[in-house]
Amino acid sequence: MGLMACENNTKEIPNSEIYINMPEDGYEVKVNDTIDISPKITYDINTTYSWVLDGSLISTEKDLRLIPTELNKYAYLFSINNSRGIASINISVQSMYKTxxxxxxxxxxxxxxxxxxxxxxxxxxxxxxxxxxxxxxxxxxxxxxxxxxxxxxxxxxxxxxxxxxxxxxxxxxxxxxxxxxxxxxxxxxxxxxxxxxxxxxxxxxxxxxxxxxxxxxxxxxxxxxxxxxxxxxxxxxxxxxxxxxxxxxxxxxxxxxxxxxxxxxxxxxxxxxxxxxxxxxxxxxxxxxxxxxxxxxxxxxxxxxxxxxxxxxx
Structure with a gap:
């Protein structure tokens, strides 16, 4: 009886999630300025990270720094992998001239x-x-x-x-x-x-x-x-x-x-x-x-x- 009660009370462990304070239309940065993107992750233990741009892996760090030298729209795929599973999020950055x-x-x-x-x-x-x-x-x-x-x-x-x-x-x-x-x-x-x-x-x-x-x-x-x-x-x-x-x-x-x-x-x-x-x-x-x-x-x-x-x- 006690064993069954213990089994019934077992909680499902949620997957890790990615949170980022990104504006609705994506980030903006002036050409030649610097933007640092720092995602927040739940249960960030023994996690591997990947940043993919245009189908190519560009970084395995958690945070990304971008210093654009020209006008461009950067569409990143940021992914994580740990014992809680895999998660990913699309992150966009528009470089611009801003007067x-x-x-x-x-x-x-x-x-x-x-x-x-x-x-x-x-x-x-x-x-x-x-x-x-x-x-x-x-x-x-x-x-x-x-x-x-x-x-x-x-x-x-x-x-x-x-x-x-x-x-x-x-x-x-x-x-x-x-x-x-x-x-x-x-x-x-x-x-x-x-x-x-x-x-x-x-x-x-x-x-x-x-x-x-x-x-x-x-x-x-x-x-x-x-x-x-x-x-x-x-x-x-x-x-x-x-x-x-x-x-x-x-x-x-x-x-x-x-x-x-x-x-x-x-x-x-x-x-x-x-x-x-x-x-x-x-x-x-x-x-x-x-x-x-x-x-x-x-x-x-x-x-x-x-x-x-x-x-x-x-």
Whole structure:
């Protein structure tokens, strides 16, 4: 009787399992940066490990270090074998060019004024155009900043992100100085070749949110007094390849009151990543701002947009 009770209480020993804190779309790493991948394993005793890439065994260590030197998608198969059995997991890593301005040195609470009158600047693998400077009557193109929120100098709020980019690697972000007459501003790939842009992160400038929320800074109050005017503010990104062929575009609603209802009125106030892959491989991106608040071909909404983390994957 006692023997049968002992046999009935015998528990099945589970197999070892692999756990890894991998983002849903896989890991990302900048070209020439380092990423260390360290899987967690239950019952990790007398275990053998294998990392397979493209059908070839590349490592028998538990952890893997990758320093990519080019754009690539790495699809690893990580496997373990011990007395509890065999387990495996697919791990993907995308190497990329990522323009996040982290290499730029900028004093606290300021922005690049281009007093030298440069016609462009480069960050990572992207060249940004700039026409004019902070002192000019007209300044279009791109600059960079680390300003967030309101500022005692109202003019500085044009270059201030509504929300702090805490989740990103750098406190510095880019600012689009768009043309009120809807002529495009342009960024180009540094090597002049066609590449696949994965995404760009966008947020409104504090100055713009104040303008459309309260009717300040030359703008009408979006929605009007009742909140039912069908106003909108849109950024259009168009991709053009090195042969001059337009490949596609992406439209981003920075403010959307088109429902005609207070309940559904929205203004972009948080950093948000937008997919650009449907544009295809291009060598330049053009940016145009359009608004329901316009007259005579000119938009009245202040033409400033904050951006960060421009990613290229092919």
């Amino acid at each position: 996040d301005f982290e290499e730029i040195v900028l004093e606290e609470d300021t922005f690049w004024t281009n007093t030298e009158n440069y016609t462009s600047f480069i960050s990572d693998q992207i060249q940004f155009e700039s026409t004019g400077n902070y002192e000019s009557d007209e300044w279009t193109g791109f600059t960079y900043s680390n300003l967030t929120g309101s500022n005692s100098d109202n003019d500085y709020e044009k270059y201030s992100s509504y929300d702090d980019p805490d989740e990103y690697d750098s406190d510095i972000f880019g600012v689009m100085l768009l043309d009120a007459y809807q002529h495009p501003i342009t960024l180009t790939t540094k090597d002049g070749e066609d590449h696949l842009f994965k995404s760009i992160s966008i947020n409104n400038a504090y100055y713009v949110v104040d303008a459309i929320s309260n009717g300040n800074n030359g703008s009408k109050k979006f929605g009007g007094e009742t909140g039912t005017d069908t106003d909108w503010l849109k950024l259009t990104i168009t991709g053009i390849n090195k042969n001059g062929t337009t490949r596609g575009n992406v439209e981003i609603m920075l403010a959307d009151y088109t429902s005609g209802s207070n309940r559904y009125n929205t203004i972009l106030k948080e950093w948000t990543a937008y997919d650009l892959q449907n544009i295809g491989k291009v060598s330049r991106l053009e940016f145009v701002l359009s608004s329901s608040d316009s007259e005579g071909g000119k938009i009245n909404t202040p033409p400033f947009v904050c951006f960060d983390e421009v990613k290229i994957i092919e």
